[in-house]
Amino acid sequence: MNKFSLTSRLSDLIHANIGLLPVLNRFNIELGFGDKTVQEICDSKIVNPDFFLEIVNAYHNEHYFPQRSLMQFSSILVVNYLSKTHRYYIEVLMPELDVLLDRMLSFMLKNNMTYIDLIKKFYSDYKRELIVHIENEEKNVFPFIKEIQHAFDKGISYNELPAEIKAFSIETFEKEHSNLDEKLLDLKNIIIKYLPPDYNSSSCHNFLMKLFFLEKDLIDHARIEDKILVPKVLELESVLKRRISES
Amino acid sequence: MSFFDFNIIILHSIPVIRSGLYQILYEEFGANTFMFGTHEQLENYRFSENILFFIEEDYYYRHKHEIIMTAKTAQWKKVILIKMLPGKNFMEEYIFGSVNFNDSENQILTIAKDCISKKSQQTEAINHNLSEREKEILKNIACGLSNKEIADRLFISIHTVISHRKNITQKLGIKSISGLAIYAVINNIVEAADIKMV
Numbered sequence: 001m002n003k004f005s006l007t008s009r010l011s012d013l014i015h016a017n018i019g020l021l022p023v024l025n026r027f028n029i030e031l032g033f034g035d036k037t038v039q040e041i042c043d044s045k046i047v048n049p050d051f052f053l054e055i056v057n058a059y060h061n062e063h064y065f066p067q068r069s070l071m072q073f074s075s076i077l078v079v080n081y082l083s084k085t086h087r088y089y090i091e092v093l094m095p096e097l098d099v100l101l102d103r104m105l106s107f108m109l110k111n112n113m114t115y116i117d118l119i120k121k122f123y124s125d126y127k128r129e130l131i132v133h134i135e136n137e138e139k140n141v142f143p144f145i146k147e148i149q150h151a152f153d154k155g156i157s158y159n160e161l162p163a164e165i166k167a168f169s170i171e172t173f174e175k176e177h178s179n180l181d182e183k184l185l186d187l188k189n190i191i192i193k194y195l196p197p198d199y200n201s202s203s204c205h206n207f208l209m210k211l212f213f214l215e216k217d218l219i220d221h222a223r224i225e226d227k228i229l230v231p232k233v234l235e236l237e238s239v240l241k242r243r244i245s246e247s
Numbered sequence: 248m249s250f251f252d253f254n255i256i257i258l259h260s261i262p263v264i265r266s267g268l269y270q271i272l273y274e275e276f277g278a279n280t281f282m283f284g285t286h287e288q289l290e291n292y293r294f295s296e297n298i299l300f301f302i303e304e305d306y307y308y309r310h311k312h313e314i315i316m317t318a319k320t321a322q323w324k325k326v327i328l329i330k331m332l333p334g335k336n337f338m339e340e341y342i343f344g345s346v347n348f349n350d351s352e353n354q355i356l357t358i359a360k361d362c363i364s365k366k367s368q369q370t371e372a373i374n375h376n377l378s379e380r381e382k383e384i385l386k387n388i389a390c391g392l393s394n395k396e397i398a399d400r401l402f403i404s405i406h407t408v409i410s411h412r413k414n415i416t417q418k419l420g421i422k423s424i425s426g427l428a429i430y431a432v433i434n435n436i437v438e439a440a441d442i443k444m445v
Contacts, residue, residue: 063254125425187426189419189421
């Protein structure tokens with residue numbers, strides 16, 4: 001139940017949980033930090049250390065989720081962090097998964113061609129849906145949130161917002177990632193429970209481990225969206241709307 | 248799901264008692280175990296759907312409502328009271344039993360295991376093999392037929408089709424149509440050529 005603090009050494013974070021490597025990356029923190037503490041690294045990278053700690057602790061301990069304290073940070077910080085995780089899925093994790101799945105399936109016997117193709121298609125459909133989902137957030141949702149936060153910071157009232165911003169509300173943002181989660185779970189079960197093991201097992205294990213890793217990251221990501229970002233933007237929207245009635 | 252996923256949460260205002268109890272339970276149940284001094288601290292955590300609480304007796308009666316509310320996402324919750332003085336428990340919905348602060352490690356572990364195994368036996372009772380009827384339904388699902396079409400073809404109600412589908416999904420751990428289709432091909436329930444991938 002240990003929690004990382006400002007005085008924790010960054011190297012200890014990584015020793016405790018190797019899964020935090022990509023999280024550090026999203027804050028532009030590279031390895032080779034010697035014995036520097038969280039506070040020291042955050043200062044040198046101009047990262048908000050409290051935000052960094054809450055993100056790292058929530059990632060490290062899936063039971064820990066400091067909803068209240070995370071609500072205090074600007075939604076720009078949260079959006080930037082989520083954007084970085086999007087890039088990581090598209091540029092790093094998905095290409096790695098592509099290679100691992102290809103390698104795994106290429107070991108399978110030719111007479112199983114029928115379901116090899118089905119699995120390939122299943123995976124590529126999943127990947128396409130995930131990318132569509134990400135692009136929608138990047139193109140429609142995140143710019144909207146940035147505008148709202150900007151208006152809030154500048155004291156602008158809801159009436160003065162551009163029409164395309166007023167036409168959108170965070171309430172219409174799809175809160176459900178369930179369809180995507182379902183498919184990922186299906187893929188895991190198919191491989192773990194049902195696929196006859198006539199493949200090279202280490203290539204299969206590598207693919208599965210990467211898939212579990214993606215799943216953990218997606219859960220963390222969705223948790224931040226649903227529990228932090230959406231409630232936070234709802235709050236900003238209602239403050240902006242109150243400004244109309246007061247003015 | 249045959250693996251039973253649960254958390255054990257200890258709530259006690261006296262540090263020595265909660266740490267001692269934590270030590271005993273941690274050795275048996277490992278990282279599923281947590282301890283807190285007050286129920287407010289629970290808010291920063293998200294626990295499993297199944298929770299076994301060990302709670303200081305007085306504290307439970309004083310804050311019962313808040314504690315249950317904080318754990319509202321949990322489907323299954325049971326409480327074992329931690330008593331300072333032996334005595335009877337008011338039996339109610341959540342209370343499974345009690346331990347005394349001077350009980351042996353064995354007594355404490357026995358009651359925790361009793362409570363958990365009762366729940367996990369219920370969870371494991373599902374039969375995972377598909378019936379012949381379910382295979383027939385699955386074949387039609389894999390071929391891309393709608394509930395209505397399957398109902399018409401097999402002369403059963405839509406309601407029956409839906410309930411079969413639910414059972415199939417629960418047994419196999421696969422929800423999507425394309426995932427079910429892959430299962431059906433692997434198990435020779437349907438030919439790959441007949442599948443319409445959705």
